[in-house]
Amino acid sequence: HDMVQVFLPQIQSYTSRRRESGVSEAATITKLLDYIKNQNEWISKQTSNHLTLFTDSDLQIIIEAINATICWYDSLDNTIYQPDLYYSDKKLSLVAQIIALADLGTLGMEGIEAFNEEGSLLFLEENPDIIPIILNQDIPDFQAIDKQTLYENLRQRLLKRTRFQVNFAKGRMARLARELKGFTAEAIAVLTHDVFKYLNPAIIQEIELSTPTANDTNFEQLIEFFELDKYLKN
Incomplete structure (x- = not known):
């Protein structure tokens, strides 16, 4: 899920590079979906067995899981967290929950x-x-x-x-x-x-x-x- 890392332009010298929340994840999703699309097209030419193709449902799980790793900063306790894990109306898939928890779980x-x-x-x-x-x-x-x-x-x-x-x-x-x-x-x-x-x-x-x-x-x-x-x- 960390395939692409996008850093903000460094306006000031001698400072740490920073990422804007959600930008790297969106870029990763775009790159990954493009790769999967090409894979599906290639597989379709090799076999008539469509069970080997990524489905729309598969893609939705991938998108949801990567988005679930997006972090926000909490200034009250000076740490980061993943807001998707806190929205009761989100109904995250088990895959998305596991990926998010593992992402910050080292x-x-x-x-x-x-x-x-x-x-x-x-x-x-x-x-x-x-x-x-x-x-x-x-x-x-x-x-x-x-x-x-x-x-x-x-x-x-x-x-x-x-x-x-x-x-x-x-x-x-x-x-x-x-x-x-x-x-x-x-x-x-x-x-x-x-x-x-x-x-x-x-x-x-x-x-x-x-x-x-x-x-x-x-x-x-x-x-x-x-x-x-x-x-x-x-």
Whole structure:
């Protein structure tokens, strides 16, 4: 569902790239439906068995599932959520519910290590200007601002991400029960205790204690926490 990523034009230098809610998902749907249309046409020429073709019903499920992953930002708890999971009149398909829950479910399903890795990769995706600095272990001379200013700029961006990580983790745990409301009691029990088993107070506390969010956290500590060099060199 993340086939296409569309970022807003960067008006200001030395800032994180941003996405407009729903735009990447719409572009993904367009690209995917075009691919499926071509596949259906090709299959139709190869066989008369129409059971192998994607149906209109299949396409509707795909569209609904991708749209269900669209995120909004909640300024009250400083985290993101998927509004389609909260509309009782939406009557989302089971496929759409599962895709949406899994999309933001890394921490709950896989634990802290995978959660932090995802955060690191997202930071690199949204802040590609840090990549040459990490690879060269220094700021290139052609930068338009002095090194100290740029280091502080990057430090603030890294710090913003660590704080988001903590709030995001808290939000996932706090919102889980509400997001599972459409499932049966038996399914909710399995999803809570077996699938999203890492969404519990002990894990959230561990994230709070291990994630550097203090104002005086230095650049090197933040780089070490995110392990960005590991992902760039692998």
